[in-house]
Amino acid sequence: MDSGFFKNMEKKTGVNMKDIFELASSLQTANFKDEQTVRGVIKRVAQMANKPVSKEVEDKLVQSIVNDGKTLDINSITKMMNKTIKEN
Numbered sequence: 001m002d003s004g005f006f007k008n009m010e011k012k013t014g015v016n017m018k019d020i021f022e023l024a025s026s027l028q029t030a031n032f033k034d035e036q037t038v039r040g041v042i043k044r045v046a047q048m049a050n051k052p053v054s055k056e057v058e059d060k061l062v063q064s065i066v067n068d069g070k071t072l073d074i075n076s077i078t079k080m081m082n083k084t085i086k087e088n
Contacts, residue, residue, distance in 0.1 A: 035066055038062050042058055
């Protein structure tokens with residue numbers, strides 16, 4: 001992809017594209033049945049998005065992800081975070 005595209009994305013989101021690619025790479029082999037792994041991913045995405053996640057929201061997300069066990073991507077986790085935050 002065009003490096004200008006990534007620079008524009010970084011400006012709009014405030015998120016470094018290198019960080020996003022590193023996270024995406026780590027998600028490919030992540031064990032989503034492991035609670036610690038899932039908590040780590042949630043915290044990392046929240047930090048990257050500069051969105052605080054309460055313990056209650058984190059617990060709901062972890063329970064949902066661990067029980068489902070599907071492979072997730074950044075968009076899925078972000079949508080889940082936004083939905084859960086709106087419900088509270």
